[in-house]
Amino acid sequence: MTSTLRIGATGFGLIAVCYGFARFAFGLFLPGMRADLAFSATLAGVVSGGAFAAYCVAIIVSARLSERLGPRTVAVVAALVAGAGMTGMALAPSALWLAGFVLIAGASTGLASPPMADAVARAVPAPKQDATNTAINAGTSAGVALSGPVALVAGHDWRIVFAVFAAVAFALAAAAFLALPRHAVSSAGQAEHAMPAFNPNLWQLVGAALLMGAASTALWSFGGEIVHQRLDWSTTGAGLLWIAIGGAGVLGAAAGWLTERLGINTTHRLFLLALAGGLGLTGFGFTTPMLSLAGGALFGMAYVMLTGVYLVWGTAALPTRPGTGLMIGFLTIAVGQTVGAPLFGALMGHVSLQVAVAVFAGLALLPGVFGCRARYATGAAPTVPACG
Template sequence: MNPALRIGATGFGLIALCYGFARFAFGLFLPQIDAELNLGPSLSGVISGGAFAGYCIAIVAAATLTERFGARAVAMAASTLAAIGMAGIALASSPTLMAFAVIVAGSSTGLASPPMAAAVAAAVRADRQDATNTIINAGTSAGVALSGPIALVVNGQWRTTFAVFAGMAAVLTIGAALALPSTRGSRHSGGLPKVGGPLRRLMIATFLAGMASTAIWSFGGQLVSQSLGRGPTGTAILWSCIGAGGIVGAWAGTLVLRFGLGRVHLLFCGVLATTIFAVGSGAATVGMVLASGALFGAAYVTLTGVYLVWGVRALPDRPATGLTIGFLTLAIGQTAGAPLFGLLMGGAGVQTAIIAFTTLALLAGVVRTGFGAAPSLSATRSISQ
């Protein structure tokens, strides 16, 4: 099989499973999990934040692990962690066990992306690398979009669903072993970069945007259930809309090239803020909430692309490090945002939490990129890495 097709298909599946299922599906099933285990909003936020914390730890280690053990081994570790974590979610009988399982599952995402980038660089022709990376990058949206219909098919049975997800992850571990190159012996750029100028602003913007996004990723299911009374069916449809809307993010590089990094960033942070308010305000109709879910997916994935370009341009001599810093601070923001939203929701009330997190998204948008109107061609291409 063609290396681009083989690696692209494997990477697409790995990203879809780790991000769409292992990391974000907890928010999809949170109302049912809460009803059975009596978590409450504060503990739910802490557990959801733990998944993002696991991601932070894993992504810091992923680059070194990939250089030492190779892309194949680290990708297999990612799918194995996803399988163990989701099996733990399916079997969890207490909030403590649930928290541990969610953290393990969330950690898989931190290990997933670096080995795929290394595999593409090592085994795919240079003229096919951008297309292959774009296919892999689209996995997140596909995983989120598919998790909704799966939830509908199993009629809200979250334990069964996570057991199925765990089985899929186990199968994918075998697929990664067969499809991916080792890539051992890659050169390590080493050392921490100097944090200043565009890189500092990137960290501020991603931290704020990451915090804001947890209003939907971690509590979207509960918000829909409380404001519209739609239960598991409404939440599953919302998740499908988020995933489908995220496909728009594949064009982030084109938008940046045409309109400039700062304008695209400001626009989609505004869209992010609008969707958070619409989903959580309780004043919107069902159709408006679902449309807002699709716009949230488009905004989140597009902003991810913007931050990829931003990171590459901030460290042009070390693009991988720039990308890692952007995603790491995004996840740190999510780690802080989930428990904060839960505390606000349980204390001051849902409306206060929504207004606060809408404001965070707007604040992220006004952070200046520090670059001119048009990015370099290399930065645009790097969006899919």
Template sequence: MSRGFSLGATGFGLIAICYGFARFAFGLFLPQIEADLVLPDAVGGLIAGGSFLGYCLAIVLAAQLTERVGARAVAVCAALVAALGMLGIALAPSVAWLAGAVLVAGMSTGLASPPMAAAVAAVIEPCRWDTTNTLINAGTSAGVILCGPVALLLGAEWRLAYAVFACSALALALFACFCVPETASSRSPVAKAGPLSSVTLKRLVVASLLMGAASTALWSFGSQIVAQLLGWESAGAGLLWVVIGAAGIVGAGAGSLIARLGVDWANRLCLGALVAAIVLVGMGSTPAWTLLGGALFGAAYISLSGIYLVWGVAAFPERPATGLTIAFLSIAIGQTLGAPVFGLLMSQLGMDHALWLFALLALAAGTMRSSVAEAARPSPVSRAEKSPR
């Protein structure tokens, strides 16, 4: 097995567990959790936002830690933190405990992505960075896909589901120990982003923040929406999650989409799909339209996160972990703010108004231009000089 393949597979699995299980599964099980712990919609939204807040806190630290202690240590830490947070959710006896455990679980996602970007830069040839990074990023879909069958099998047993998730995170920590390279080393000073990158990054922050906020309409409240509109219980919501995750595998091709259309048009196309997804699920007229909306949402969200990953790395080709951090931190800030706001709007204005307002946020993100031409990559020689042996 080649080193690149084992790294890609491990990164895919780490992202699947941290994003699919530790972060996005909460929206799937939220109706059952609210029923057991007697949570109103607004409180559920605040707790869901805590997952994204944990991400924000961790991803800033992760970029620095990756450069100091190396990708392997941070990747293993991400898996262990995911296990701790999900075990805490499984054992949560109160709202306060649950909120703290959700925040810890959310931190694992912030720790997972930067070390994988740095590991890819150290092991993979520059011409394959975009393809490999977007493939690893699509691991979110695999995690979401697996959440669905768990919900179908266990029904309302969300505590048992999170215990299973925690065990899988512990197993992944072992794989990371062997497959993720130790990238920490003394390096020559890295190049800073130029004037173009500063403009690019400002627009990236706005676009990814708006997209992240819009996505919480379904990530955090998708189960509640289909429960209210179609009367679906945990089994139906689990099916929706399977469809979202399966369609999200399309996001693995975000690198190829960017190569064909460029960052700007790829971004607009996927944002249009995200808007259509929110509207279709929000209409909830028939199961078929709802599942079609779920499929569009999965494909659009994973593709967009891959697009913003490439956008950020292109602005910081010498510091891929930092470029990724800026992109994903902005998405998470939007999600941190979006989840409680959507819950409040839904309780005050109704579901329809909340959904349309959040669809407009996704449209607004499409007005941002990347200013990124074909990203300037370090040559293989320069990469070899900068990467640890």
């Protein structure tokens, strides 16, 4: 097996487990967890927001540790943290214990991303790096899509599901140890990765990513609860929604292709409309089973597409530091999710689900006020790399 295939397959599996299982499956199994452990929608929002906050801290720590310790060590730790968090979730005797382990599981996502990017840069030939990174990033959608059928089979037995997910995570730790390069970068290389000064172009990206991340928590954190209230679906039924979200999310791999042809701003605003539409179709009172699944598919495609847009945007905002531009965009999405999840939970718990969905569908449109000024020619680098 070539190093490209070995690293790509390992990274795909690691991202699928950490993002699809450890981070986003909480929203799928939330109704069953609330029924078993008796906690409010407001607390659910705080817990989910806390997991996103753990991601924010972890991705910063991981980027530095990957430089010092090498990608192998940090990737193994990410898988072990995911496994430990999900084991704790499976065994949690109360809502408080569950909350703590959700935070641990959520931190694994931040730990996983930097070492995989580092491993690709070190060990994959340059012509194959973009394709390898695309394959690894698609792991999120695959993990989300796979958790749906698991929910269909397991029903309300969420503890068993997370125990199985934890076992997969521990297996990925062994795979990462065998597959990934271990050497750290030199001290000179570490200095090159210092955080750059923020410029107006980068603030545009931060504003857009922050608001989109906040809006996305309506389905990522409460999708299972929404279809439970709207359609009286159990966790088994909500699994269909997760299949729709994850399956359509694979289409987001076309983000780079679309931005080259339509431009960042057109692609960005088009899929913000899709994100808002997906939230509305799934969460408004008029929804039906078919509309809800269509809304989930629209949401999944839009979310992955928008994260791809922010990757391209980050590269344009920092053309000489593309890796740092990507990290800033993803970190800001998670900051928005940290704020958005408890806000949606509070609105749903203290006002109504209808109002919460309406507010967050509107919020999904607001990132469109931010724009990138980079102009792209087909197959070429940006002619104006700054975004403002």
